[in-house]
Amino acid sequence: MIKGTPPVVAMRIAGSGTGLCSLRSRLGLPGTAMLLMLLAVCLLTQSGIASAQADAFSVEVAVADRGVAEQQDAYVSAFRRVLLNNSGDKTLLNRDDVREGLKQAEQYVSGFSYRTPPPGTVISSDTPITEAVRESGQATQLMLVTFDRQSVLQLIEGQPAAGRDEEPVAAPLRTDSALVWLLVQDDGRDIMISDPAAANVQARAREIAGAAGVSLVFPAGDEEDQLALGLEDLLVKDVTRIAAASERYAQDTVLFGTLARNGAQGWRSTWVRMLGENQQEQNFDTASLDEALKRGLSLLSDTGRIDESYRYGGQAVSDTEALVWVGSLNSTSDYATMMRFLEELPSVSTVYPKEISDTSMVFAVLPRSALTDVESALVTQNWLRRTAPPVSDRPDSLSQNADLALEFGR
Numbered sequence: 306m307i308k309g310t311p312p313v314v315a316m317r318i319a320g321s322g323t324g325l326c327s328l329r330s331r332l333g334l335p336g337t338a339m340l341l342m343l344l345a346v347c348l349l350t351q352s353g354i355a356s357a358q359a360d361a362f363s364v365e366v367a368v369a370d371r372g373v374a375e376q377q378d379a380y381v382s383a384f385r386r387v388l389l390n391n392s393g394d395k396t397l398l399n400r401d402d403v404r405e406g407l408k409q410a411e412q413y414v415s416g417f418s419y420r421t422p423p424p425g426t427v428i429s430s431d432t433p434i435t436e437a438v439r440e441s442g443q444a445t446q447l448m449l450v451t452f453d454r455q456s457v458l459q460l461i462e463g464q465p466a467a468g469r470d471e472e473p474v475a476a477p478l479r480t481d482s483a484l485v486w487l488l489v490q491d492d493g494r495d496i497m498i499s500d501p502a503a504a505n506v507q508a509r510a511r512e513i514a515g516a517a518g519v520s521l522v523f524p525a526g527d528e529e530d531q532l533a534l535g536l537e538d539l540l541v542k543d544v545t546r547i548a549a550a551s552e553r554y555a556q557d558t559v560l561f562g563t564l565a566r567n568g569a570q571g572w573r574s575t576w577v578r579m580l581g582e583n584q585q586e587q588n589f590d591t592a593s594l595d596e597a598l599k600r601g602l603s604l605l606s607d608t609g610r611i612d613e614s615y616r617y618g619g620q621a622v623s624d625t626e627a628l629v630w631v632g633s634l635n636s637t638s639d640y641a642t643m644m645r646f647l648e649e650l651p652s653v654s655t656v657y658p659k660e661i662s663d664t665s666m667v668f669a670v671l672p673r674s675a676l677t678d679v680e681s682a683l684v685t686q687n688w689l690r691r692t693a694p695p696v697s698d699r700p701d702s703l704s705q706n707a708d709l710a711l712e713f714g715r
Contacts, residue, residue, distance in 0.1 A: 363451040367444035369437040370657050378435040380410040383450035386433050392461045406460045415453045419446050419481055445657045478581050482520040483558035483605050484551050488539045490565040495536055499526025515673045519605045539563055562601050576601040626669035627676040630707035633714055634666050652678045660703045667703045
């Protein structure tokens with residue numbers, strides 16, 4: 306592991322799968338370290354520099370993935386920068402109380418979000434990076450971390466933050482992913498989003514949510530779900546039961562809705578978004594099911610709008626990934642082969658491991674529109690085949706929400 310401040314580097318994100326491009330030579334990493342850190346991609350092209358620091362209490366950090374470990378590391382990296390920027394005192398980080406504050410950086414965070422830079426964007430050389438990015442020289446996304454202004458200034462001034470010792474501070478709520486409960490009533494049929502009959506609705510919902518930069522998680526529909534939540538609970542908007550049934554999925558944002566045919570008039574919809582203690586509701590009529598999905602899922606967007614260019618079957622680029630589960634990955638060589646296959650597809654801008662188990666992995670592929678090319682290229686490979694989606698006993702596992710399931714073999 307390399308200690309201290311890394312050399313100045315500039316990372317660029319390319320618009321096509323040009324292969325794994327590393328900053329190893331700039332960072333002085335040995336080859337063995339690269340083999341151990343095959344967990345991110347940095348694709349390089351020529352373009353201008355982009356930075357997204359919103360204010361003096363927000364910092365963008367280059368991260369390897371959206372995992373919990375990277376979040377915690379990004380909090381510390383961003384907090385260190387915010388403290389120095391707002392104090393002007395280069396010795397500030399030597400104070401005991403500040404060092405303790407850095408160990409609890411998450412308590413000072415008021416919010417965070419992610420973005421994948423457009424193809425060709427250069428990441429500013431002064432952008433903080435996590436340890437994983439430092440070791441591998443590879444970043445996939447930028448995480449904007451915003452801190453509570455008052456608490457930061459109190460720490461800088463040597464004052465204890467009000468109430469911080471008396472009670473724990475809640476972690477910031479995530480809005481870049483959401484659990485979706487949905488009931489579709491069509492021609493006398495009641496179809497839950499977890500039912501096999503709703504597979505097309507799931508796929509379309511993920512595509513629509515991509516325009517808002519939100520990843521969707523759907524309930525498993527297993528016995529535990531059926532006991533916890535019934536059709537009537539959704540129809541009467543029983544928020545208490547819906548919240549209780551959602552706990553096992555560990556999502557801060559929960560969206561639930563009901564869509565019913567309204568005779569010849571189209572569809573009548575009710576949607577409710579729950580984020581912490583806040584609730585937002587919409588009721589409307591639309592001419593089509595697709596329009597009902599678009600308007601309902603727009604509740605997940607901070608702007609309340611969905612990019613109109615992200616039409617059905619369109620090629621608009623979004624920073625929401627498609628999820629590809631691959632089984633029988635038994636070595637780093639297998640992993641590298643799978644990464645090369647995905648990276649070299651022209652429409653793939655970014656690919657990285659999202660979830661890892663003993664012999665399988667869920668890859669995030671961006672943009673979602675590249676999924677069609679993945680499926681097309683699959684038929685040309687004799688070492689890779691489609692398979693049935695895996696069954697997991699973990700309700701929060703991404704494997705059961707994968708858009709495509711593959712089996713690796715030679």
